Amino acid sequence: MALVERSTPYQSSWAERIPTAWWIAGLVALIMPAFVNDFILFQVFGWTFVLGMIALSLMFLAGYGGMVSLIQMSVAALGGYMVAIFGTSGVAAISMDLPWWLYIPIAVIVAAAFGTLVGALAVRTEGIYTIMITLAIASAFFYFTRQNYGIFNGYSGFNLVVPPHLFGVDWRQPMPFYYLTLGCAVLSYLAVVYVSRSPFGLALQGVRDNPRRMAALGFNVTAHRIAAYTFASVIAAFGGILLVWQNAQISPGTAGIPAVIDILVIAVVGGVRRPIGPFIGALIYTVLRTFSPDILTGFGLSGERFKLLIGLGFLAVVFFSPDGVLGLWERWRARKGRGRDPLTGEAK
Amino acid sequence: MTLLDTRRSSETLASVSSGNALELRGVTKMFGALAAIEDITLSVRPGERRAVLGSNGAGKTTLFNCITGDFLPTSGTIRLFGEDVSNFPAYERIRRGLRRTYQISLLFGGLTVSDNVYLACRGVSRGRFSLLRPRRGDPLLTRTAELIEAVHMTASGDTLVSELSYGQQRQLEIALALAGAPRFILFDEPAAGLSPTERAELVAILTGLPSHIGFIIIEHDMDVALRVAESVTMMHNGRIFKEGTPEEIENDPEVQELYLGDGHG
Structure with missing residues (x-):
């Protein structure tokens, strides 16, 4: 049910098909730095876009491919590690100081290769077993990076990993970083939307709905699932590169089990049926994480308990709306009578 | 892939001589100790239209699943246009027409x-x-x-x-x-649940297929089956029971007994 734009699916009058609300959201995102302070730009929106991209890669696999993968955070972290290892960091003994136009492609290729490999192992399983096998590999990745000092610098990881100073801009300053992450998030979002209607994306949704029939139509189902992991891993890798720049450091904890689970929570809370869901989930997650310690201490509770709030929110969403906040919103719109006709699916 | 390609081209040569669209030899499919189909040997010419009849549980759909590769037969060989596809995954067979x-x-x-x-x-x-x-x-x-x-x-x-x-x-x-360029089609009860008008349309579509496209049709509705098919295979308990022209099958006393006895009359 992932195809929302139904009429004229192959034609390209795309500008007219974008609802007004999206134009407004785009405009607000563009002029945001004029209204909010650097903290909000960097700590709230920066994180939202970065985590949203990593969760988007999970949404692509889960929403279009029906495969719930817990490896996306590890793929992102591997991309981040590659930036630290092939680029510049505070650990001069390991980092190779290659230029950015070399270490970024290397990072993406290595991370995508890793994601593809994990996918090749995971696609032979279904449902809960896919979750288990990817979780197992994610924990193995965590312990491996923590114990390996030759490449991953073990427990302490890498610090002082910053984006290159391109065009005379310090991309780690709040406003440039905001636009950098916004641009990457929008590009990856558009890529997913576009690919979802390409032959590959359609076939992936066919595989999700009915793998047996897809094989009877001439599709190699296994190869399609593995290719979906590759595509998702490229997005996760870019998210990971931005993540390491945002933190200016990377260590095993970046892809620890809590972080792995967070990505799942973000995707589920936002909704995995549409590519905007992970970004909504990431915004909710980041806002809660940033501001709930203040609220909690106001009530005399420990500020570290913000995960309790997120956990309760997760429970509430899963309980009331299995398709996330986005699903709540769509049902609310439908009840207001402005949504789609339940019989024909046409917009009223 | 190169290995597969060379095999494919040599098999294509073989297909010229054999001349059958579909050839099954001793195909058996076991589910545990139960033989869903047993020792099926069957050949269909290119362009031939064949009906497969039989009561529920006779193994008709299992036969289809083995031919398309939805699951692999326990034993026996399946040749598609002369090429041995017994161990091919479903998508490879589909890509061959x-x-x-x-x-x-x-x-x-x-x-x-x-x-x-x-x-x-x-x-x-x-x-x-x-x-x-x-x-x-x-x-x-x-x-x-x-x-x-x-x-x-x-x-x-x-x-x-x-x-x-x-x-x-x-x-x-x-x-x-x-879709694509089909060379041989398996229809699994296409008329089931259709209204009389829809049935007539179905018969028109089936008889209107280009003559080079052969098919096998599983159909309980004798009217549909015998109108579109030029030959009939009767299955019973996983085995081939009778083969012949529609007239022969219709007038065969054993077949009549089997069908009427099963409450299909």
Whole structure:
């Protein structure tokens, strides 16, 4: 049910098909730095876009491919590690100081290769077993990076990993970083939307709905699932590169089990049926994480308990709306009578 | 892949001499200790239209599943246009011109009619992994529209398949089987649950197929089966019971007893 734009699916009058609300959201995102302070730009929106991209890669696999993968955070972290290892960091003994136009492609290729490999192992399983096998590999990745000092610098990881100073801009300053992450998030979002209607994306949704029939139509189902992991891993890798720049450091904890689970929570809370869901989930997650310690201490509770709030929110969403906040919103719109006709699916 | 390609070309040469569209030798499928089909030997000429009859549990659908590769037979060989496809996955057999419809419609309910047919066309052509959306005027889109028209569904091209009536879903099943360049089609009870009008339309579609396309049809409705088929195979308890022309089968006392005795009369 992932195809929302139904009429004229192959034609390209795309500008007219974008609802007004999206134009407004785009405009607000563009002029945001004029209204909010650097903290909000960097700590709230920066994180939202970065985590949203990593969760988007999970949404692509889960929403279009029906495969719930817990490896996306590890793929992102591997991309981040590659930036630290092939680029510049505070650990001069390991980092190779290659230029950015070399270490970024290397990072993406290595991370995508890793994601593809994990996918090749995971696609032979279904449902809960896919979750288990990817979780197992994610924990193995965590312990491996923590114990390996030759490449991953073990427990302490890498610090002082910053984006290159391109065009005379310090991309780690709040406003440039905001636009950098916004641009990457929008590009990856558009890529997913576009690919979802390409032959590959359609076939992936066919595989999700009915793998047996897809094989009877001439599709190699296994190869399609593995290719979906590759595509998702490229997005996760870019998210990971931005993540390491945002933190200016990377260590095993970046892809620890809590972080792995967070990505799942973000995707589920936002909704995995549409590519905007992970970004909504990431915004909710980041806002809660940033501001709930203040609220909690106001009530005399420990500020570290913000995960309790997120956990309760997760429970509430899963309980009331299995398709996330986005699903709540769509049902609310439908009840207001402005949504789609339940019989024909046409917009009223 | 090169290994496969060389095998393919040498097999293609062999197919010229053998001349059968489909050839089964001693095909057996066991589910545990139960033989769903046993020692089936069957050959169908290119362009031949064959009906497979038999009561429930006779093994007709299992036979189809073995031919398409939905599951592999326990023993025996299956040759498609002379090529041994016994160990090929389903998609490799489909790419060689085999098609099938399912008894219980297996469609993509979350996609539109056009998307379903487009996927079927894409499955047997290049660019299955293409990340580029098809442009206006893409030959596959034209072909998709033609197929939808061929099964009289032009009006519902943009309808979600889950919103179609049962009869329309059956029609769509047939459109999917006609995608690409089919050489041999397996129809699994295409008339089941259709109204008399829809049945007449189905017969028209089946008899109107180009003469080079052979098919096997499983059908309980003798009227449909005997009108479209030129030869009949009767199955009983997983084995082939009788083969012959429709007249021979219809007038065979053993067949009559079997069919009437089973309460199908």
